[in-house]
Amino acid sequence: MRQAGIDIGSRAIKLVVRDRGVVVHRTVADTGSDPLAVCRRLLDATAFDTITATGYGRHLFQEHWPEASVISEIKAVAIGAVAAIPQCRTVIDIGGQDSKAIALDGNGRVKKFAMNDRCAAGTGQFLEMMATSLAYTREEFITAATQAEEGRKLSSLCSVFAQTEVVSLIARGTSKETIALGVHQAIASRTLALTRGVPVTPSVVFTGGAAHNSCLVTLIEDAVKHPLHVPDSPQTVAALGCALFRGNPEETGHTPERKVT
Amino acid sequence: MSFKPAPLIDDEFVGQPPTKRSLAHLLTKREQKRNIAGVYCTYAPVELFHAMGIVPATLCSFANGPIELAETVLPANLCPLVKSSYGFIIGDTCPFFGVSDAVVAETTCDGKKKMFELITEHKPLFVMDLPQIPDSPEALDNWTRSIHKLAAFFQKQFGTTVDDERLEAAIKDSNRKTRMLQQVFDYAALRPSVVGWNELYDILFLAQVTTGAELAPTVTRALAELERRKEAGYSRGRADAPRVMVTGCPIAGDAAKVFKLIEEAGGVVVALDECLGMKLYMDEVEEGTGDPWRAIAAKYLKIPCSCMTPNDIRVDKMDAIIQRFKPDAVVDVILHACHAYNVESHKIELHVQEKHGLPFTKIVTDYSDNDAGQIRTRMEALIETC
Structure with a gap:
């Protein structure tokens, strides 16, 4: 089971993939002006079964990768920081x-x-x-x-x-x-x-x-x-947190499909 | 679930901004040759307006559009509400201002006071001198005097008069409105809430321009729908959605993005502790005191605006709101460059956290949408901590 976490930040996009509890892949790229293209390039370079996104581009990412879960940067950083230290x-x-x-x-x-x-x-x-x-x-x-x-x-x-x-x-x-x-x-x-x-x-x-x-x-x-x-790779801590996230996306409170009546 | 909630006000304005309905009401009054006076603030004593046959119109101040024009005169680093109000006037784009025969303003904040000086040429303007130390013994005397002066201004402008009896009748009508709205708020206090912030705004915006008697049929129908929702087990958002109390600066129009972002983050807004929300309807005016002027003044001095010092009444009222609406988190919304609410936010944060143990977030924003991403992140994180 390969779990990916991607952090689409304002300046850099970070990808971490874990396999059976070990980080097997870690990349950082400049966000540039086309973050989706950068995401695609990073994801093409590795395999994964599940993916969770955070960072400013998280909702945009989910629109294009609907299988992705989404969590806030605060939650992602918290999970990642505890895992690292x-x-x-x-x-x-x-x-x-x-x-x-x-x-x-x-x-x-x-x-x-x-x-x-x-x-x-x-x-x-x-x-x-x-x-x-x-x-x-x-x-x-x-x-x-x-x-x-x-x-x-x-x-x-x-x-x-x-x-x-x-x-x-x-x-x-x-x-x-x-x-x-x-x-x-x-x-x-x-x-x-x-x-x-x-x-x-x-x-x-x-x-x-x-x-x-x-x-x-x-x-x-x-x-x-x-x-x-x-931590060893401080910039990828939020992406690591995403790769560790196991929750049901509902519990993050994010419900993109819900229409406000 | 097959239950479908019906609109609380089922008319031709469903799905439109609540201002459309208020404007239609004002235009009807205009046709009936009624006098209309524009207001900018909750401190305007509407009981006096109604007692003198004058219809109050809340003036435009919540759209980002007119700010660019306003900034040709006003500094950019000023409250968006003040800039928007001014832009609407000099661009002549506020229909509420258009239908108003006069404007009533109050000495609340510095930005507004100085902006009012720039609009005197457009309409007859009366600035009420609002005392800002509400606990001082002379505050009530002075504010009562201001209300008398406003009556004299109206008399001069419109030739209408008022006596204690008519003022007392207007107080009774206003209290009826307050009690009706309180019944509506009870449905937001339910767990889960069965009413949305935008639906409350539909009713509250109509309440701005109507008397209690005019509003009553609408509220009666809305209450029936709310009861139907309650019995059907309907909930606004998910039944277990974290409940959010919003406090701080007035919020409507383009600033209402904060409400939307709270809901998109999975929360439900249950308490609107701000001037366009529930704030005006938290107290009734005391009836039968023998001095209706003073009774009205006393009610308005209890409005907890941050222009007051000390504004202890805000935290006292907040305790009651928290007890009643049981929020899981508090969001303090500060409009950019509103120093009074921004400074006061520190006290509010300490109070909310220490006395109630609730998560608290301050949002400083304006009417543009360029900070939606930042607000979304903060609201999602706040909802996650609930």
Whole structure:
């Protein structure tokens, strides 16, 4: 029995396939402008018996793969994080356009969650935009932030205002490293604010694409005052959660066929 | 199951926005040469309107369309309700404004107050000075005085007068309306609920423009249908669907996307703790006090708008709503840039979680549909935690 989980995120699509309790397949691809084509390509490369989808494209996916179950990212990340790190009681997830803090009970059930407001402030997309403003690749951006002696914390996390601020800091001669660290510090503060919405209990697991960023890991650890456990493949945790999901789709509350009378 | 629910109001407006029915009612009144006064807010004391033979018309403020035009004058970072209201007026696209002979406004929030200053040239406008510290001893005196001033404005505009007797009669009629609507709300309090938020809106929008006597036949028929549903074991959504209470800013029109997304996520909206919903009909006006003006003022000062400080009455009323409608989750809907409701949300969250142990989510949104994906994710996750 091969169970697939697919996470159609705003920036990346992640696929995980399990066979008899073992992950046998794991792929990550850019979402691009045609997520269904990317899904098709990823799924053609492997075999599966059941599939569960999450992420922003989950309902679109289900329209084209009607056999798929659908669960929210919060549930998917919770299941995946507990599977990756069984002692997990809190998840911090920073993805492309959402960041979330999730508190779990001892059985891995979601007790409470907090998410960012609608805008992408403090998410992976924000980091990418700031790296671009500084003419850095992703890796250079992280290295620069790590090498900075001090940070110049951005006063706004609104991407547009932040970009203006970066431009004016550069114009004032502030070093790119200082700004790079400042961007990371701003995200760490934002993440701390987000975690205030839920009880933070160890172990704290950090997932999502942003968990690859070692500078961010250190800064968030300092901010929330708990060590962060980063799973081996933090970006695919929600897809893993989907591949582990066994529930009846009804119990997720999602009833796409139901017409509201 | 062969049972099919019938529309609660079975007329030519079935399936259309509830505003169509209210507008048709107003146009009938217009033909009868009745005076019509537009209102923007639940604080407008409609008992006085009816006592003076004036029909209240709730003005347009819930569509995204006119916002683009409004932003040619107003800042983008302003409440969508204020921007939409203004866009409707300068674009002359609100038929309710069109049929109104005058407009009654209240000093609720800053955005509205300053917007009202920009529309004075379009219609005769009366701004009621709403006290914002409802517990202070002079608040009731001042608000009573404002209602007297509104009567003077109406008299000047329309030449009609009012006395205590007619005001007392209007209070009785208004209380009758409140009691009828409370009977309808009882069917949302049932477990499972047999009535949908949109069906409540059909009745509530008609209630905005009608007297109790005018509304009564409609409600009688609706109650019969609701009883039929109850006896047939009908449920709105799945019988075990998590029950959701919605609180916060006024919600209708394009903001009603939140209600739809809650239902699509598998929840059922059972309590509408907001100004277009049940809020106005939670209290009756005290009858036979000898001072009907003051009695009306007292009722309206109990409306728990976040413009009031402190707004403790909101949590007191919320306790009663939670006890009666038994929600499994609470969603606080904040319109973008509504600082008062947004700041107050923190208190509401603590109260809902600590006193009632209910899951709580705040949604900050506007009238566009570009955040439907984000809201859907949050609503699905909220329903999953129920």
